[in-house]
Amino acid sequence: MVEESFIKYKKKTLILIIFTGFLALFASSILSLFSGVIDLKIEDLPCILTRLNFLCSNMYGVDVIWSTRIPRIITAIVIGSSLATAGVVMQGIFKNPLVDPFIGGISSGAVFAVSTSILLGITITSHSSIFAYPVTAFLGALFSLILTLLFTRLSGGSSLSFLLSGLAIGFLFSSATTIVITLTAGRSFGIIFWLFGSLITASWRFLSILIPVSIVVMVYVLLNARNLNVLILGDEEASQLGLNVKLVKYSLITSLALLTSTTVAFNGVIGFVGLLAPHISRLIVGEDHRLLIPSSMFTGATILVLADIIARIAIAPAELPIGAITSAIGAPFFLALHIKNYRRFQRTL
């Protein structure tokens, strides 16, 4: 029997997570809104939020912010929470703390497809379409995922065989990309973006695809939070408890892989946030996925919004790769938290 007070405690924690998460995310978004090459004053805030003429003294600046900076902040939030979700669930499924959202060769497949498309000058849709490279990247990611799943099936279908198949497929596509990049010489400008990831390309049009996909997948994942808690116990124990282990596992893996592929398609491979956000959250809220997933979402989103500010302003007008910054700001925080946890653990011994 689960005690009622325990449920109450969990519910309270969840509300606390949502509240503090929103607060942190809101604060960092406001900070992001006011940092960049176009200067905005805090008095402009009502104008920015409402875009009503009589509130505005700087309509031109506000228009630009609406078409560039605001979609960028929203993209940071969506991508940050998506990658964090994918990270936390993949780590849970594989019971491996070093798994990141790009397993299954997703990133290498996407980068390979785009590099080849750039080298040959061939795209699936018309060149002028802003979706030309995203579609290519997505198909590349999907292709490598299908290959990985196929080899997983052929090699027994265990979690380990998925990880190893993904690793091998990833290396295969990485080496192919290396060859392609060597051949493209000067054209590598476009490929670098996919390798390191960036929010430069953020726009409302991309968001119109990114947001629905991420919401659908995230809701699906949240509904499966309880199943994940069962899955953590081990495959055998989980099936004894009446869970269709294979179905839950592979439906989650596939939907998250689709989510990750979508983020790669629009913004390249943004590393580390999907690894770091779950670990930070785990240290704060523990292993219960019903709390862990929402808290990872907020952590991931906040990290990426903050990292994007640095990427944008550190060496303006040039941009820094966001992947390097996520680790630069997230890693010290993670390490500090870990030391604190260790000390608390020692005291309780």
Add this chain to the structure above:
Amino acid sequence: MDHPSNMIQRKIVILLSLLILSLIFNGVQFALLSSSQTIISTTTFTSYHTVTYTVTSTSSVVQVGVEVYPKKFIDFMGREVVIEKEPLKIVSCAPSITEMLAYLGLLEKIVGVDSYSDYPPELLTLKQRGVIEDVGGVVTLSIEKIVSLSPDIVFIDAGLQGNYVAILEEKGLKVVALHAASLTDIYNGMILIGEIMGVKEKAFEIVNRMRNTLSNLQSKLNVVREKTSVLYIGWIEPIWTAGRNTFIDDLIGAADGYNVMGDAEGFFMTSPEVIVAKNPQTIIILSGMLGMSPEEIIAKLRNLPGVDKVEAVKSERIYILYDQAENIFARPGPRAHEAVEILAKILYPELFNVKIPNVLGGDYRKYLEYSISEIGSS
């Protein structure tokens, strides 16, 4: 005794720390590479092995006796090179160097060039006939091929091929490194080649003609009160542009334009927001790398968020250069003054009474009046 879960935690921390460090290093490496002056040498990304070297921007030509070998020189990497006898067979590893050699009348001494060298047209014929061999792409040189040609001198570009110097020297070849990030570098490079190959007078003649052309142009530009602002775009998705200490920036300066990205250095990525904030009056796009038609490039540019507010887009002053019109901007060689003239006419059409078309290709020469055009003409 450690608690087992504690041990696992500790392992995780160690592994994650290693991952963090490697990611940070990758990022730093990227920042360093993207700020380097030259078009990025792609091999460094894939092998994660960067060779750092400093390129001396002005080479000091040390001359020991006239037309008497051995001669001693300092090349663009600050290396001392001794030329024992008059070089008869040469290999050029970059299109800009090939063009310099051709302008100096040394075409018949070339035995090998890189795959990208395609100018002058005579060179292409010689390549097709197999008289001049292909030694590979600028960052994928075939060492074996170069060695098999047994050249007396291999000319390389220090920015793209600095890491090949040791490899080629180890095979017993004489290597001379050139590098140009400015017009002055081109002049110095021409003169260095002239000295080495014993065609010094010819080199000075060409350099003087280039200089005269530019000073004639600049006297015309003297009346310019307000400089036209320019944005250079080398890649569109995402936008790569060039700041100061790049060849393109030097060309913009020589044409009396104002590079809106001059507050940063080297080639770098930037966002649409920055472009809107900088609000350039003209946009120059080198299209060859993009592999798209001009219409597609324009459509892509217009699709960037906020860009419809940029002056150059509103007034349709977007110039797309392809083919040889692109090469004169992309290759720091003996045609650089032609690039300056085209650019000056793009920026100040009313001054020159000429309208450069928005899409300019191989026929760019018909818009030149100041520059010497053909090889060997005097």
